[in-house]
Every structure is written in C-alpha cells, then in structure tokens.
Amino acid sequence: RKEVEQDPGPFNVPEGATVAFNCTYSNSASQSFFWYRQDCRKEPKLLMSVYSSGNEDGRFTAQLNRASQYISLLIRDSKLSDSATYLCVVNSGGAGSYQLTFGKGTKLSVIP
Amino acid sequence: GAVVSQHPSWVICKSGTSVKIECRSLDFQATTMFWYRQFPKQSLMLMATSNEGSKATYEQGVEKDKFLINHASLTLSTLTVTSAHPEDSSFYICSARIWVTEAFFGQGTRLTVV
Numbered sequence: 001r002k003e004v005e006q007d008p009g010p011f012n013v014p015e016g017a018t019v020a021f022n023c024t025y026s027n028s029a030s031q032s033f034f035w036y037r038q039d040c041r042k043e044p045k046l047l048m049s050v051y052s053s054g055n056e057d058g059r060f061t062a063q064l065n066r067a068s069q070y071i072s073l074l075i076r077d078s079k080l081s082d083s084a085t086y087l088c089v090v091n092s093g094g095a096g097s098y099q100l101t102f103g104k105g106t107k108l109s110v111i112p
Numbered sequence: 113g114a115v116v117s118q119h120p121s122w123v124i125c126k127s128g129t130s131v132k133i134e135c136r137s138l139d140f141q142a143t144t145m146f147w148y149r150q151f152p153k154q155s156l157m158l159m160a161t162s163n164e165g166s167k168a169t170y171e172q173g174v175e176k177d178k179f180l181i182n183h184a185s186l187t188l189s190t191l192t193v194t195s196a197h198p199e200d201s202s203f204y205i206c207s208a209r210i211w212v213t214e215a216f217f218g219q220g221t222r223l224t225v226v
Binding site for chain 2: 004034041042043044045046049087099100101102103104105
C-alpha cells in the first residue's frame, strides 16, 4: 500500500462548482497533515494545514479522520485560478520530524 | 517573497557531464534541507536529507556517489548530479522547514540530459 494515496483525477469542473479531494495515508503514527498546491512546472506551495477538528480558509475546507486515516479537501465556488494539482502531504516521520511524504496529486481543471 | 532560492531554474547538459544545483535559504538558517525529485505526473520523491556540517542521509535506492550533496553552511545546500544520463532528466526541488507547520520550496530545477 502506498504511503499517501489520492484520487487520481483529473477533475474537470465548471466555474462555481464544489469539488472534493480525498486522501488516505498508511502510517498511523503520522502527526501533521497538509494540502499543497502545485502549478504546472512550479514548486509546491502550502495551501493549508489540516487539523484534527477540521479547518476552513475561505472557500477551502480541510478535514482529518485519524481513525480512518483519511484527509479531505473541499473547494467551494471554484474559480479558474483554482486550476492546479493538489497534493496531499503527510509528515510521516513522527513528532518533531521534518520528513514529508507526498501523494501523487490530483489535477483540477476549472472550466469557464 | 521567496524564502528558499534555487538555482538554476533549468539546465540542459550533455550525457556524462556533471550539474550542480544550489539551494539557499533566505533570511533564515536551515540546518536541514531536503532534496526531492519529481518525474512527470509523479509525486515528489525524497532523495536525501541534507544536514549542515555532516553527511547527507540518502533514501533507499538513491546513489550517494551519483547525487553528491554538500551542506557546508547554514544557508546553502548543493546537489551535484555526476555523470548525468538521460534517465536523470527530472524536476529537482529543494526545501527547508522553518517550523513544523510549513515547508518552503525552492523554485525547482528542470534538468534535461541530452
């Protein structure tokens, strides 16, 4: 089983749509969870951290289910500028570790 | 603004030559930096962890004699791809973490070996 698995995508959605990405991780000792965004041929950039209680940042909502080892990202009212690859990232090295494990990413295309 | 600067952003080299990629932390000291490689439509794969003043820690399957890492100062880590071959063509990215909550990435280096 891969350490971090994501929906393969691609997701093609119209502007204004709501889209959800799912991610599962295999290491139950993982402590920190993130969603990164990567534009084509660019470096990843942090979109948001994911907290146990769930968290929201504008149109973006992240949720974590430790029991199921599952992470999600919800994007509401999609914009053209949301088109990118979304990476599920897990700090799988344990507390205090700086090692990140990346999912393959899910490509999102928002269509006019 | 960028907190991690990587150079060059792209390079084309002949097979058999060596290429050096620099990763600098701006305005902060990074005792640890990470080097990743990303093939098309694949995830970022950690190659090695670069530790200032000591030897890098390589992930399984990564040849340490081929991918030389030097972290001689708190703001600079370099990755040298030695005797590059076409299969080494990839997107190489470095990162550093200031705190647990976020990793900052360099702009990446697209290496093409012809």
